[in-house]
Amino acid sequence: MYRKILVAHDGSPGAFVALTAALDLAAKLAAEIHMISVTELPAFPGTMDEVIEEQDEGRRRLQPVIDRAKQLAALKGLTLETHLLPGHPVKVITDFVRDRGFDLLVVGFMGHSALYNSLIGSTTDRLVDHAASAVLVVK
Amino acid sequence: MENVWLITALWIGLALAAAVLSVRLAVSVALTEIVVGAIAGNLIHLQISEWVNWLAGFGAILLTFLAGVEIDIAIVKRNFWSTMSVGLMGFFAPYLGILLFARFVYGWPLDQAQIAGIALSTTSVAVVYAVMVETGFNRTEIGKIILAACFINDLGTVLALGLVFANYNLWLLFFAVVTLIVLFLLPRLVPWFFETIGTRVSEPEIKLIFLVLLGVGGIASIAKSEAVLPAYLIGMVLAPTFARYQVIAHRMRAIAFASMTPFYFLKAGSLVQAHTIITAAGLIGVYFGLKMLTKFVGILPLTKAFRFDAREGMYTTLLMCTGLTFGTISALFGLTNHIIDETQYTVLVTAVILSAVIPTLIAERWFQPAYRPLDSEQQQQQPAK
Numbered sequence: 196m197y198r199k200i201l202v203a204h205d206g207s208p209g210a211f212v213a214l215t216a217a218l219d220l221a222a223k224l225a226a227e228i229h230m231i232s233v234t235e236l237p238a239f240p241g242t243m244d245e246v247i248e249e250q251d252e253g254r255r256r257l258q259p260v261i262d263r264a265k266q267l268a269a270l271k272g273l274t275l276e277t278h279l280l281p282g283h284p285v286k287v288i289t290d291f292v293r294d295r296g297f298d299l300l301v302v303g304f305m306g307h308s309a310l311y312n313s314l315i316g317s318t319t320d321r322l323v324d325h326a327a328s329a330v331l332v333v334k
Numbered sequence: 335m336e337n338v339w340l341i342t343a344l345w346i347g348l349a350l351a352a353a354v355l356s357v358r359l360a361v362s363v364a365l366t367e368i369v370v371g372a373i374a375g376n377l378i379h380l381q382i383s384e385w386v387n388w389l390a391g392f393g394a395i396l397l398t399f400l401a402g403v404e405i406d407i408a409i410v411k412r413n414f415w416s417t418m419s420v421g422l423m424g425f426f427a428p429y430l431g432i433l434l435f436a437r438f439v440y441g442w443p444l445d446q447a448q449i450a451g452i453a454l455s456t457t458s459v460a461v462v463y464a465v466m467v468e469t470g471f472n473r474t475e476i477g478k479i480i481l482a483a484c485f486i487n488d489l490g491t492v493l494a495l496g497l498v499f500a501n502y503n504l505w506l507l508f509f510a511v512v513t514l515i516v517l518f519l520l521p522r523l524v525p526w527f528f529e530t531i532g533t534r535v536s537e538p539e540i541k542l543i544f545l546v547l548l549g550v551g552g553i554a555s556i557a558k559s560e561a562v563l564p565a566y567l568i569g570m571v572l573a574p575t576f577a578r579y580q581v582i583a584h585r586m587r588a589i590a591f592a593s594m595t596p597f598y599f600l601k602a603g604s605l606v607q608a609h610t611i612i613t614a615a616g617l618i619g620v621y622f623g624l625k626m627l628t629k630f631v632g633i634l635p636l637t638k639a640f641r642f643d644a645r646e647g648m649y650t651t652l653l654m655c656t657g658l659t660f661g662t663i664s665a666l667f668g669l670t671n672h673i674i675d676e677t678q679y680t681v682l683v684t685a686v687i688l689s690a691v692i693p694t695l696i697a698e699r700w701f702q703p704a705y706r707p708l709d710s711e712q713q714q715q716q717p718a719k
Contacts, residue, residue, distance in 0.1 A: 236468060237356065239690045240460040241364030241599075241659050242397070243404045244587055246467055282468035283360075286698075 197329070199227045201297040203288050203322065206232070206260040209303030213333040214264055217301040218271050220331075226299075229276045230264055231291055232257045233284040250281055285321045293327040300326045304334040338385070345386065348374055349596030362460070363591070364599050364658060368687065371603020380604045387670075390601045391561070393594030394663055395547055398492065398562040400587055401459065401659065402485075402569020403576045409482040416479050416640045420633060421486025424654045427632025428625050429455040429494065435624055440617075445499070446678060449668035452494045453682045454625040454689070456657035456664070457487040461694055465653060468698075476642065480650050489566065491660050495667060496554065496563030505557040512553055513564050516546060517571050525575050528582065539582050540589070543572075560667060602662050602683065605669060610680040621685040626693065629655045645701055652697035661686030 202217040204210040214230065221228035234253025240246050261277045268275035280287050292300050302319050323330045352370040356363040374380045410417050433451030436442040442450065462484050463472065471477035500506050524542070531538050546568060551561030576583045611618070633654055637647035665682040668674040674682070 235360045236464050237363075238359075238361045238464075239365050239458075239656075239658065239694065240362040240464050241458075242400060242460045242587075243463045244400065244584075245362060246460060246464045250467065287468070 197224055197226050197299040199229070199295075199297045200224075200299045200301060201229045201231055201288075201292060201295070201328075202301040203284075203303075204230050204232050204257075204260060204264060205284070205303075205318075206257055207303060209333075211303075213301050213303035213331075214267065216331070216333045218268055218273060218275075220299075220301070221273055222271050227276075228268065228273055229278065229295075229297070230261070231278045231280065231288055232260065233287045234279065234281045235284060236281050238283075253281070254279065284318050285325060288322060289325045289327065297328050299329050299331060301331045301333060304332055341381070341383070344380075345597060345600060348380075348600055352596065352600070362658070364595075364662075365687070365690065367596055367599030368603035368606075368662070368683075371600035372606040372608070373603075374600070375604025375606065376608040380600070382601055382604065386597055386601060389594050389597040391598075392548075393590060393596070393598035394666075395551055395561050395565045396586065396590035397595050397598065397659060398663070399543070399547055399565040399569040400583070400590065401488070402566040403573050403583060404459065405485045405570050405573045406478065406482060407570070407573060409478045410486070413475070413479045413482065416636075417482040418486055420479070420636050420640070420650075420654075421483035422490060423632040423636055424457055424483060424487035424629060425455045425490030425494075428628040429490070431628035431631075432621065432624050435620075442678070445673045446668070448494075448498050449664065449674050450621065450678075450682055452491055452498070453661045453664035453668070453686060454621060454657070455487070455494070456491045456660040456686075457484040457654045458656040458658045458660075458690055459484040459488060461656040461658065461690060462653045465694060465698060476646060476650075479640075480653065484654065485570075487654065488660050489570075491664065492560075492563050492566045495664055496559040499558060499560075499671065499673070501558040503557075505553075506559065509550075509553045509557040509559055509564075513550060513567065516550055516564070517567055520546065520568060521571050521575065524572055525578070528575070528579055533581075537585065539579070540586055543586065562663060562667075599662070602666050605666070605676060605679055606683055607676055607680045610677050611684055614677065614681050618681050618684045618688070621681060622688045622692070625657075625685065625689055626655045648701045649697050652693045652701060655693035656690055657686055658690040661689065 197220070200217055200221050202214050204214055217228060220226070234250050234257065236249050237245050257279060261279065264277065265275050278291070280291070288300070300322065302322055304319060319332055323332065348370050349367065352366040353363055355370070356366040359366070371380070429451040432454050433447045436447035436450040437444060459481065462481060466472035466477045466481065472481070527542055528539050547565050550564040550568070554561045554564055630651055633651045634647055637650050642650060662683055665674070665679050665686065669676065669679040
């Protein structure tokens with residue numbers, strides 16, 4: 196069925212739920228499992244420092260998430276390959292799915308507040324719309 | 335008598351709102367401060383007093399200094415002809431094209447046409463850098479050339495701003511001589527001072543830089559030049575020093591972004607007239623279109639001459655159409671010195687903001703080179719350069 200699974204992780208509790216589900220699925224299907232996290236850069240920045248600082252802040256925030264995710268994978272006897280990339284999450288993730296040939300993308304239901312989602316729109320919705328692979332949304 | 339603390343609290347509150355918005359929307363804080371300033375200026379008629387002008391002015395000086403510090407001089411030296419030609423063409427093509435249009439087609443007086451040309455000649459180094467980080471292009475030699483060319487482009491803008499409206503008298507000569515002496519001495523004096531004085535709570539390193547920026551900036555003002563010109567040049571000559579003393583640069587940036595640059599961008603935004611954006615939408619579109627057209631005419635052929643492939647050439651040209659900080663500084667200079675009026679200022683700043691957004695979107699959507707960002711694990715496996 197699915198041979199190459201990618202889970203998108205933004206550090207939120209919903210993403211950890213998605214990660215757990217993705218690890219279980221990968222174990223059952225003996226699939227390759229990868230995790231992608233994106234350090235979101237500011238759009239139309241005024242200084243280079245803003246960009247560099249966001250990258251550093253993103254790395255600081257997401258490295259513990261990556262370490263924890265690898266531990267969870269190891270507990271299930273799996274090797275989790277992690278990828279930390281800069282950019283706009285939807286674009287980076289959809290490009291990554293297409294370029295690396297993943298056949299399933301697993302995402303959590305909500306990374307932002309409900310108000311943010313209703314006003315701005317959720318990353319999950321946009322990933323479902325634009326990803327080239329099947330998408331599993333875990334609640 | 336105005337309550338200065340409450341008025342300051344209002345400005346800082348607006349700055350805080352803009353900062354939170356920038357984090358939530360992942361958009362530059364400069365842009366959100368301009369927008370918040372525009373909303374406040376049009377809704378509550380935000381008053382600009384002398385101390386706001388002072389803080390905004392110092393903020394612009396620090397912003398320009400910190401921009402100069404980011405240049406990689408080694409890349410300019412290593413790729414001198416490509417960097418200089420793309421950078422200078424990136425400045426002159428829009429500067430002259432827009433100046434001529436404003437003067438002879440739209441009938442603006444020469445000084446006003448100069449401001450239009452200067453404000454729309456800029457390139458946003460930060461926008462170019464951000465797009466390159468996403469694509470991994472910042473690690474390639476072509477990416478570094480493009481970035482260095484953007485610095486040269488902005489150097490042209492700053493030089494024009496400092497020299498076009500200056501009084502050509504003994505004060506200007508004095509300013510030029512002092513600047514040259516300072517630019518010669520600082521790369522020797524500053525590292526020695528930083529090394530000798532060490533890190534102190536009293537921040538003597540930052541005070542030294544402030545002294546130099548304000549002193550030379552003051553002489554620039556007497557000569558009717560512009561304080562941001564020496565600030566940019568001083569930043570450029572101290573770039574290697576601050577590459578070693580990054581903590582000091584971060585502390586200066588913290589001072590600037592917490593307490594000075596918000597006043598600058600909020601002020602810049604507050605002077606934008608909402609009704610002019612609507613009534614002069616056509617002229618704004620024309621200026622924006624002209625900026626892009628002149629940049630294309632100037633830069634795209636050069637990218638072919640320097641053997642960029644077609645996609646890279648279009649990508650480079652589009653990125654060099656962007657502009658934000660220096661364009662706003664130039665337009666505000668024109669307004670502050672009564673060269674342009676608020677209507678013209680609104681037209682130019684809106685065109686500048688459009689140039690920060692639209693070319694970037696086009697470049698990322700349709701012309702991104704076939705390059706993928708290295709993720710952190712691949713970066714660890716790459717040999718160090």
